[in-house]
Amino acid sequence: MNKLKNCPECGKLYLEVGQKMCPACYDVELEQEKIVHDYVRDHDKCSIRMIVDDTGVKEKVVLRMIKSGRVVSKNVAYPCENCGADIFVGKLCEKCSKDLNKQVEKLNADKKKLQNVDRSRTMYNAGKDF
Ligand SMILES: [Zn+2]
Numbered sequence: 001m002n003k004l005k006n007c008p009e010c011g012k013l014y015l016e017v018g019q020k021m022c023p024a025c026y027d028v029e030l031e032q033e034k035i036v037h038d039y040v041r042d043h044d045k046c047s048i049r050m051i052v053d054d055t056g057v058k059e060k061v062v063l064r065m066i067k068s069g070r071v072v073s074k075n076v077a078y079p080c081e082n083c084g085a086d087i088f089v090g091k092l093c094e095k096c097s098k099d100l101n102k103q104v105e106k107l108n109a110d111k112k113k114l115q116n117v118d119r120s121r122t123m124y125n126a127g128k129d130f
């Protein structure tokens with residue numbers, strides 16, 4: 001069913017037929033996507049900041065393209081979800097993934113400690129039952 005919506009880009013009312021913005025903004029976005037697409041093809045290992053600065057396309061458009069896989073993201077640095085540093089793979093930069101590993105290790109160590117406590121308690125109770 002078609003329904004009237006406010007375009008998130010320009011705020012005008014439009015009839016929603018699948019795309020998330022009005023036809024005029026959709027056209028603009030398609031044009032921008034083409035520009036970004038060509039830019040990424042010609043620039044190996046560029047960052048979102050470079051794309052935005054050089055093409056004038058809005059950062060959120062570039063991000064949306066990367067997230068939806070319309071840009072070869074292995075060539076584009078995007079921000080680490082934790083600190084915002086430029087990264088090419090995964091969701092976190094090297095530093096943050098190391099930090100995360102440390103946290104996981106610590107959690108596991110804590111869990112082991114808890115398990116040991118549990119075990120000794122069980123043993124104690126078992127001994128009492130006998
Ligand atoms: Zn619009």
Ligand SMILES: [Zn+2]
Nearest residue numbers: 080083093096
């Ligand atoms: Zn980071």
